[in-house]
Amino acid sequence: MADDSKPLNFIQQTINSDLEAGVVDKVVTRFPPEPNGYLHIGHAKSICLNFGLAQQYGGDCHLRFDDTNPEKEEDEYVQAIIEDVQWLGFQWSGDIRYASDYFGQLYEWAQYLIREGKAYVCELNAEQMREYRGTLTEPGKNSPFRDRPVEESLILLESMKNGDVDEGLMTLRAKIDMASPNVSLRDPVMYRVKKVPHHRTGDAWNIYPAYDFAHGQEDAIEGVSHSVCTLEFASNRPLYDWFIENLPVPATPHQYEFGRLNLNYSVTSKRKLKQLVDEGHVDGWNDPRMPTISGLRRRGVPAVAIRNFCDSLAVAKTDGMVDMSQLEHFIRDELNTNAPRAMTVMRPLKVVMTNLPEDHLEQLQAPMHPNLDMGNRTLPFTREIYIDQNDFKEEYSKKLNKKLSPGKRVRLRNGYVIEAIDFVKNDSGEVVQVNASLVPDTLGTDPADGVKPKGVVHWVSAQHCVDCDVYLYDRLFSDPLPDAGDKNFLDAINPDSLQILTGCKTEVGLTDAEAGQPYQFEREGYFCKDSKNSSAERLVFNQTIALRSTWVEA
RNA sequence: UGGGGUGUGGCCAAGCGGUUAAGGCAGCGGCUUUUGAUGCCGCCACUCGGAGGUUCGAAUCCUCCCACCCCAGCCA
Numbered sequence: 001m002a003d004d005s006k007p008l009n010f011i012q013q014t015i016n017s018d019l020e021a022g023v024v025d026k027v028v029t030r031f032p033p034e035p036n037g038y039l040h041i042g043h044a045k046s047i048c049l050n051f052g053l054a055q056q057y058g059g060d061c062h063l064r065f066d067d068t069n070p071e072k073e074e075d076e077y078v079q080a081i082i083e084d085v086q087w088l089g090f091q092w093s094g095d096i097r098y099a100s101d102y103f104g105q106l107y108e109w110a111q112y113l114i115r116e117g118k119a120y121v122c123e124l125n126a127e128q129m130r131e132y133r134g135t136l137t138e139p140g141k142n143s144p145f146r147d148r149p150v151e152e153s154l155i156l157l158e159s160m161k162n163g164d165v166d167e168g169l170m171t172l173r174a175k176i177d178m179a180s181p182n183v184s185l186r187d188p189v190m191y192r193v194k195k196v197p198h199h200r201t202g203d204a205w206n207i208y209p210a211y212d213f214a215h216g217q218e219d220a221i222e223g224v225s226h227s228v229c230t231l232e233f234a235s236n237r238p239l240y241d242w243f244i245e246n247l248p249v250p251a252t253p254h255q256y257e258f259g260r261l262n263l264n265y266s267v268t269s270k271r272k273l274k275q276l277v278d279e280g281h282v283d284g285w286n287d288p289r290m291p292t293i294s295g296l297r298r299r300g301v302p303a304v305a306i307r308n309f310c311d312s313l314a315v316a317k318t319d320g321m322v323d324m325s326q327l328e329h330f331i332r333d334e335l336n337t338n339a340p341r342a343m344t345v346m347r348p349l350k351v352v353m354t355n356l357p358e359d360h361l362e363q364l365q366a367p368m369h370p371n372l373d374m375g376n377r378t379l380p381f382t383r384e385i386y387i388d389q390n391d392f393k394e395e396y397s398k399k400l401n402k403k404l405s406p407g408k409r410v411r412l413r414n415g416y417v418i419e420a421i422d423f424v425k426n427d428s429g430e431v432v433q434v435n436a437s438l439v440p441d442t443l444g445t446d447p448a449d450g451v452k453p454k455g456v457v458h459w460v461s462a463q464h465c466v467d468c469d470v471y472l473y474d475r476l477f478s479d480p481l482p483d484a485g486d487k488n489f490l491d492a493i494n495p496d497s498l499q500i501l502t503g504c505k506t507e508v509g510l511t512d513a514e515a516g517q518p519y520q521f522e523r524e525g526y527f528c529k530d531s532k533n534s535s536a537e538r539l540v541f542n543q544t545i546a547l548r549s550t551w552v553e554a
Numbered sequence: 555u556g557g558g559g560u561g562u563g564g565c566c567a568a569g570c571g572g573u574u575a576a577g578g579c580a581g582c583g584g585c586u587u588u589u590g591a592u593g594c595c596g597c598c599a600c601u602c603g604g605a606g607g608u609u610c611g612a613a614u615c616c617u618c619c620c621a622c623c624c625c626a627g628c629c630a
Contacts, residue, residue: 006568007567007568007569007576032630034629034630036629036630066630068629068630069629069630071629072629072630122628124628125628126627126628129628130626130627133626134626135556135626136555136556136557136625136626137555137556137557138556139556140626167628168628170628171628173628180557181556181557181558182556182557182558182625183556183557183625183626184557184625184626186626189627189628191628192628193628194628208628210627210628210629210630211629211630212630215630231558231559231560231623231624232623232624232625232630233624233630234558234559234624234625235557235558235559235624235625236625236630237558238558257559259559259560259623264565270630312566312567312578312579313566313567314566314567314568316560316567317559317560318559318560318561318566318567318623319559319560319622319623319624320565320566320567321565321566322565322566322579323564323565323566323579323580325565325579325580326565326566326578326579326580328579329578329579329580330579332591332592336591336592337592341589343589370589370591370592402590411588412588413588413589414588415588417588444588446588453588455588455590456587456588456589456590457589458589520589520591522589522591523589523590523591524589525591547589547590547591547592548591548592549590549591550581550590550591551590553590
């Protein structure tokens with residue numbers, strides 16, 4: 001039974017009544033991606049739904065590749081999809097399935113339909129077929145080949161299959177109703193000739209089944225009880241049912257449609273994502289700005305954050321636009337509770353503690369996390385340190401009273417209170433060094449003179465730190481609806497979505513950070529070592545997401 | 555204009571004829587804080603696309619209207 005702490009969605013309600021009525025005795029779902037691109041956040045919702053349903057009801061969820069169109073499908077994509085599903089934390093029941101496993105069975109069923117007088121080989125070309133189909137408001141008209149003899153169709157189908165027919169010359173069509181108000185019932189194409197090698201079946205076939213002729217039968221073969229798909233397939237449902245009713249299939253699965261996930265400031269269309277990759281607007285399918293599962297992973301988003309986000313979304317028939325901030329909430333929520341803390345200075349400014357000896361070296365202890373159970377780390381503290389340029393102001397102002405400025409104090413995070421004395425500028429007028437004095441006896445306690453610092457600043461020892469590059473990301477699109485209406489989504493690309501900071505200084509302890517392991521760089525945000533650009537010589541961190549900030553300096 | 559689907563606060567969304575219309579995100583106040591983070595407290599729809607109707611009583615039932623989404627690939 002499903003978890004009853006949350007209201008049941010309409011699919012769970014259906015499952016419950018199917019179970020009660022005995023129509024179904026085991027829940028079987030499936031996630032059926034076409035291997036023609038990488039999975040994105042929209043797929044994550046479907047994955048969480050389908051695998052989640054199976055878990056809740058003690059059933060099975062199959063991973064099935066819908067590989068019925070060899071022109072667009074590649075093995076690279078199936079490998080990537082397998083990796084993404086597993087990374088998200090799901091395991092399918094039994095072997096991985098492929099629509100192509102059923103090509104033989106599908107072909108026999110096509111012959112069956114022909115013999116039943118319910119399918120025929122049509123020789124209309126694409127343009128003619130469009131004309132015969134009619135329009136949304138006018139009925140179509142029958143193909144001149146509609147009543148051709150069964151034997152003839154059988155023979156023609158065989159030659160299509162054997163490669164004796166050129167592409168575009170013939171199709172196999174279901175004989176349903178050319179006057180149906182539902183256009184997808186106007187003698188839909190079941191098989192088309194494609195003399196294209198398939199990533200699994202090679203050149204064994206010259207014809208490939210169309211989605212509508214394949215999907216429901218695949219479900220029936222696998223014993224899928226609840227075939228969940230997105231809303232745009234709703235008008236295909238009568239056709240799904242028609243094949244199930246008219247074929248000697250081993251089961252009668254049913255299709256249910258829910259609203260797909262749309263996220264603002266992003267696009268979730270494999271076609272458009274592929275275009276971003278192919279045209280080089282991003283660094284591949286796993287560019288950290290991409291809403292792909294692999295992009296989110298490379299960016300440092302934990303799988304559990306994605307799952308929690310998906311679980312928070314309603315499964316309903318409304319197709320809404322979810323705020324990016326909603327996803328961000330779950331990312332921060334997870335990272336805040338689990339990411340170890342560290343200090344990284346992104347725009348280093350040297351601070352010299354003039355009242356400390358040159359060789360001062362002190363090992364400070366700092367907690368890994370506000371949750372003290374996560375242990376401690378050691379921070380070397382020396383006479384020279386780096387703080388962020390942003391945390392020093394030449395002149396004090398009340399609005400910026402948490403910054404360090406001459407005569408003012410600040411606490412070094414996990415360390416002492418310091419007070420700035422003066423500063424040094426270079427020829428360009430930039431502050432390049434701050435001289436300060438350490439206020440004694442302020443480790444873990446406020447200054448004895450009662451002058452308590454307002455701000456806390458992160459820092460790193462100038463002698464004991466490591467250089468790194470930090471990649472800061474902003475949304476890929478500056479338009480909340482980059483592909484609405486007739487807009488060209490490429491025009492909405494945010495030119496400042498990637499900012500690379502070099503010469504940043506981080507704790508030595510992060511030298512051997514594991515790629516993907518999240519850290520909170522205190523007062524900045526969450527980061528992880530990049531799996532692609534990091535090397536033995538170069539340490540690169542991706543910003544997963546900034547800390548929430550309700551404060552605006554300007 | 556044919557068919558299918560949906561309309562509850564800025565966003566997501568519960569609600570399935572009967573207390574003052576859940577909750578989350580965002581936002582706004584305040585408290586705590588060695589992260590301007592986190593946490594905590596408070597505020598945020600006299601109203602449920604609109605208009606009628608049924609009823610003692612409707613966001614929930616009926617009627618009409620309006621808006622938006624999907625369908626005319628030999629894509630999925």
